[in-house]
Amino acid sequence: xxxxxxxxxxxxxxxxxxxxxxxxxxxxxxxxxxxxxxxxxxxxxxxxxxxxxxxxxxxxxxxxxxxxxxxxxxxxxxxxxxxxxxxxxxxxxxxxxxxxxxxxxxxxxxxxxxxxxxxxxxxxxxxxxxxxxxxxxxxxxxxxxxxxxxxxxxxxxxxxxxxxxxxxxxxxxxxxxxxxxxxxxxxxxxxxxxxxxxxxxxxxxxxxxxxxxxxxxxxxxxxxxxxxxxxxxxxxxxxxxxxxxxxxxxxxxxxxxxxxxxxxxxxxxxxxxxxxxxxxxxxxxxxxxxxxxxxxxxxxxxxxxxxxxxxxxxxx
Amino acid sequence: xxxxxxxxxxxxxxxxxxxxxxxxxxxxxxxxxxxxxxxxxxxxxxxxxxxxxxxxxxxxxxxxxxxxxxxxxxxxxxxxxxxxxxxxxxxxxxxxxxxxxxxxxxxxxxxxxxxxxxxxxxxxxxxxxxxxxxxxxxxxxxxxxxxxxxxxxxxxxxxxxxxxxxxxxxxxxxxxxxxxxxxxxxxxxxxxxxxxxxxxxxxxxxxxxxxxxxxxxxxxxxxxxxxxxxxxxxxxxxxxxxxxxxxxxxxxxxxxxxxxxxxxxxxxxxxxxxxxxxxxxxxxxxxxxxxxxxxxxxxxxxxxxxxxxxxxxxxxxxxxxxxxxxxxxxxxxxxxxxxxxxxxxxxxxxxxxxxxxxxxxxxxxxxxxxxxxxxxxxxxxxxxxxxxxxxxxxxxxxxxxxxxxxxxxxxxxxxxxxxxxxxxxxxxxxxxxxxxxxxxxxxxxxxxxxxxxxxxxxxxxxxxxxxxxxxxxxxxxxxxxxxxxxxxxxxxxxxxxxxxxxxxxxxxxxxxxxxxxxxxxxxxxxxxxxxxxxxxxxxxxxxxxxxxxxxxxxxxxxxxxxxxxxxxxxxxxxxxxxxxxx
Numbered sequence: 035x036x037x038x039x040x041x042x043x044x045x046x047x048x049x050x051x052x053x054x055x056x057x058x059x060x061x062x063x064x065x066x067x068x069x070x071x072x073x074x075x076x077x078x079x080x081x082x083x084x085x086x087x088x089x090x091x092x093x094x095x096x097x098x099x100x101x102x103x104x105x106x107x108x109x110x111x112x113x114x115x116x117x118x119x120x121x122x123x124x125x126x127x128x129x130x131x132x133x134x135x136x137x138x139x140x141x142x143x144x145x146x147x148x149x150x151x152x153x154x155x156x157x158x159x160x161x162x163x164x165x166x167x168x169x170x171x172x173x174x175x176x177x178x179x180x181x182x183x184x185x186x187x188x189x190x191x192x193x194x195x196x197x198x199x200x201x202x203x204x205x206x207x208x209x210x211x212x213x214x215x216x217x218x219x220x221x222x223x224x225x226x227x228x229x230x231x232x233x234x235x236x237x238x239x240x241x242x243x244x245x246x247x248x249x250x251x252x253x254x255x256x257x258x259x260x261x262x263x264x265x266x267x268x269x270x271x272x273x274x275x276x277x278x279x280x281x282x283x284x285x286x287x288x289x290x291x292x293x294x295x296x297x298x299x300x301x302x303x304x305x306x307x308x309x310x311x312x313x314x315x316x317x318x319x320x321x322x323x324x325x326x327x328x329x330x331x332x333x334x335x336x337x338x339x340x341x342x343x344x345x346x347x348x349x350x
Numbered sequence: 351x352x353x354x355x356x357x358x359x360x361x362x363x364x365x366x367x368x369x370x371x372x373x374x375x376x377x378x379x380x381x382x383x384x385x386x387x388x389x390x391x392x393x394x395x396x397x398x399x400x401x402x403x404x405x406x407x408x409x410x411x412x413x414x415x416x417x418x419x420x421x422x423x424x425x426x427x428x429x430x431x432x433x434x435x436x437x438x439x440x441x442x443x444x445x446x447x448x449x450x451x452x453x454x455x456x457x458x459x460x461x462x463x464x465x466x467x468x469x470x471x472x473x474x475x476x477x478x479x480x481x482x483x484x485x486x487x488x489x490x491x492x493x494x495x496x497x498x499x500x501x502x503x504x505x506x507x508x509x510x511x512x513x514x515x516x517x518x519x520x521x522x523x524x525x526x527x528x529x530x531x532x533x534x535x536x537x538x539x540x541x542x543x544x545x546x547x548x549x550x551x552x553x554x555x556x557x558x559x560x561x562x563x564x565x566x567x568x569x570x571x572x573x574x575x576x577x578x579x580x581x582x583x584x585x586x587x588x589x590x591x592x593x594x595x596x597x598x599x600x601x602x603x604x605x606x607x608x609x610x611x612x613x614x615x616x617x618x619x620x621x622x623x624x625x626x627x628x629x630x631x632x633x634x635x636x637x638x639x640x641x642x643x644x645x646x647x648x649x650x651x652x653x654x655x656x657x658x659x660x661x662x663x664x665x666x667x668x669x670x671x672x673x674x675x676x677x678x679x680x681x682x683x684x685x686x687x688x689x690x691x692x693x694x695x696x697x698x699x700x701x702x703x704x705x706x707x708x709x710x711x712x713x714x715x716x717x718x719x720x721x722x723x724x725x726x727x728x729x730x731x732x733x734x735x736x737x738x739x740x741x742x743x744x745x746x747x748x749x750x751x752x753x754x755x756x757x758x759x760x761x762x763x764x765x766x767x768x769x770x771x772x773x774x775x776x777x778x779x780x781x782x783x784x785x786x787x788x789x790x791x792x793x794x795x796x797x798x799x800x801x802x803x804x805x806x807x808x809x810x811x812x813x814x815x816x817x818x819x820x821x822x823x824x825x826x827x828x829x830x831x832x833x834x835x836x837x838x839x840x841x842x843x844x845x846x847x848x849x850x851x852x853x854x855x856x857x858x859x860x861x862x863x864x865x866x867x868x869x870x871x872x873x874x875x876x877x878x879x880x881x882x883x884x885x886x887x888x889x890x891x892x893x894x895x896x897x898x899x900x901x902x903x904x905x906x907x908x909x910x911x912x913x914x915x916x917x918x919x920x921x922x923x924x925x926x927x928x929x930x931x932x
Contacts, residue, residue, distance in 0.1 A: 043396065043590055045603030047613040053598045055616055058853045059823040061809060070773060070816075239768035246727050247832070248756035249786040261773045 074341035090330035098149040109139035119313035147298035152279035154213035163224025171232030185222035193219040207293040231263035265342040276331035369396035376433035391597040404576040404588035408851040412597040455486040459534035463546040465526035469518040476514030486537035505532030524555035552714035553922040581624040582925025623856035670702030677735030697896035708873040710883040713893035760833035764845035766825035770817040777813030802831040823854035
């Protein structure tokens with residue numbers, strides 16, 4: 035090659051001071067320890083959205099647990115028909131319902147039922163989904179086939195439609211019953227996600243390594259597979275808490291949710307629809323409470339997803 | 351010599367001494383949450399027309415970032431913060447996105463590292479090559495198709511017409527890399543950037559591809575910028591060499607001169623650690639002064655090692671600790687419907703491993719070497735044949751007996767990123783085998799963890815770390831510590847050092863031989879890298895297509911290979927007989 039000789043370059047050696055040589059593969063001991071969960075926490079606490087949504091959720095939970103801290107007015111007693119659809123007054127900042135009850139008190143006391151249904155349904159669905167999904171994904175074979183098909187059957191039925199059919203035949207419609215009914219139709223989603231995550235964790239090298247170390251199969255599932263597969267489920271669970279509250283409201287609005295005697299945002303919205311033109315505030319306040327609560331859970335779910343899914347984090 | 355060459359040379363007549371590519375004080379940084387992190391810190395290099403230049407360095411040295419900066423393909427938040435990149439007198443850092451697009455592909459070709467992920471699996475090969483040709487040449491329709499076939503033929507796919515409609519998964523790794531090289535050269539660029547173009551391939555395939563690439567670039571007069579971690583490859587294929595360390599150039603110049611007589615301490619260290627066939631067994635010497643730069647020698651005669659080898663030979667009893675007799679492993683691959691294809695992964699393999707020795711199983715991908723490891727570890731069942739450990743047949747081992755076997759034979763896997771549970775801190779990871787076999791109280795286990803960390807030369811504080819905070823080499827040391835926790839007799843090392851940088855690899859091999867003589871371990875070393883085998887093994891089994899084609903002592907295999915296949919393997923190692931300056 036004639037061209038290769040034209041560019042013969044000098045032998046350059048950098049001064050040693052420019053790049054002092056460090057020991058091979060030295061451990062940086064100054065760095066602070068971090069794990070998936072502590073990294074996730076670091077990422078979350080830097081986001082204002084996390085603090086706003088957590089504060090809202092905390093407030094909602096306190097309201098649900100101790101409604102009397104927020105209002106002295108009874109939501110059911112002292113309802114005067116003379117106040118029907120009345121506007122705001124002193125001590126009654128949101129005005130009155132059609133029955134003449136205090137709207138503010140009803141919104142405060144309605145929190146408990148709505149939040150109970152949401153939390154309970156989420157806990158049931160998550161626990162059941164995790165157990166079923168991980169067993170199916172980990173042991174595979176016949177068990178997997180059966181569980182997956184049953185899941186598919188329930189998955190095919192829209193949650194609200196299934197709940198309407200089931201609730202129309204059940205006599206008692208307490209928050210626990212509503213949560214159970216919602217769970218029956220919602221668990222396959224979590225189970226599917228868990229199964230997929232378990233499948234991928236099951237084939238990882240660290241599971242192989244543990245097998246060769248002599249760790250038993252079930253212990254590997256509990257110690258290695260589930261902890262590594264659970265992150266996506268937590269994300270979905272946070273988001274679905276909001277959707278369960280909405281589902282309860284929807285059912286109550288349709289008159290088939292919580293029993294008539296139980297105060298909930300859904301029931302109040304349902305009762306307010308008759309007067310929606312003349313007294314929109316009656317509907318507005320419980321609806322706003324519902325929206326803010328659901329929004330808080332969705333926002334939290336968003337932050338949690340970003341924190342647990344590094345790829346989503348890298349994109350921003 | 352083609353037209354293109356005359357053209358290139360013609361353009362260079364006005365300035366015979368102007369480089370084709372000249373990088374001056376290039377600085378590249380990545381924006382992170384903690385601010386701008388510099389990756390390339392003032393790199394200068396020049397490449398003349400028709401020359402081949404290799405950038406070598408360990409991972410994180412900034413070699414790939416430098417190459418990506420040239421064609422502005424920096425990942426994510428990377429940004430050129432200073433310096434200039436002159437290509438034929440034009441500063442590439444000042445070009446707009448559109449102007450850059452015209453340079454990429456047409457004037458500067460790029461061959462990416464991983465042939466497995468750089469072809470789109472949903473489009474056929476013909477479509478993908480044609481796409482590149484259309485965007486770089488303006489050819490359309492039948493002309494483009496014609497050119498596609500030409501390009502693939504040039505890249506060494508003789509039956510290109512028939513293969514156009516095939517998809518990437520129907521191609522082997524080597525064939526895919528040929529396609530990528532074809533795409534990179536399709537527009538006859540003046541410069542080709544090849545980022546570790548063959549590091550994912552077997553040595554014999556690597557040799558073919560590099561030979562072919564050399565022929566093509568010579569014919570077209572293309573300059574080549576190689577990014578590689580392999581000093582042998584650099585010595586053999588590049589005229590110019592740039593050694594990078596911590597984002598800076600520490601040494602540059604004619605490659606053979608540098609490698610035969612390295613001047614900078616870092617280059618010296620790198621060259622000393624490069625395993626080559628010329629090197630002798632590893633000298634396992636504790637580094638007394640940890641503060642001083644650990645320049646560790648792998649060459650020269652070594653009394654400690656020879657003594658150790660003799661010790662091993664003397665200690666070796668007549669009987670084998672592991673004896674494998676005629677094992678076969680058949681996989682059934684489901685085809686359409688109820689039909690199965692049978693794949694003979696391991697075919698009638700027999701060998702024995704004596705106590706306290708190292709036996710290496712060498713082969714290319716698909717040779718069945720890893721399957722042999724899995725069979726011995728009892729992670730899979732043999733189809734036929736017998737494996738004996740310490741005189742006992744392993745077939746049908748259950749419950750307590752299997753647990754006892756697992757206690758004595760421990761694995762270390764290839765991928766240091768995958769073999770540690772990311773949710774477990776190092777202390778718990780190392781203690782896991784102790785817990786699984788119910789060894790000792792929690793206090794005793796804690797003590798053993800610290801002892802093991804010390805054995806693999808990691809500070810005690812490491813126990814609170816999580817795998818994501820550690821480098822590949824450190825993780826592999828944790829994996830070794832975990833394997834040693836139960837004081838096993840045998841370690842099965844499946845490509846245990848293949849994913850590591852040369853220096854780290856040397857360090858781990860050193861650690862392994864040290865531990866072997868200290869603890870009297872028996873190693874079964876599965877690898878594709880013959881140079882590493884030469885450093886550590888006493889006996890070698892060469893596998894090809896599920897069979898052992900040659901089995902002998904290490905010296906016999908290397909000095910006197912009987913089988914053609916072994917000879918080919920040895921000849922294919924880049925820079926196999928280059929005398930590095932040590």
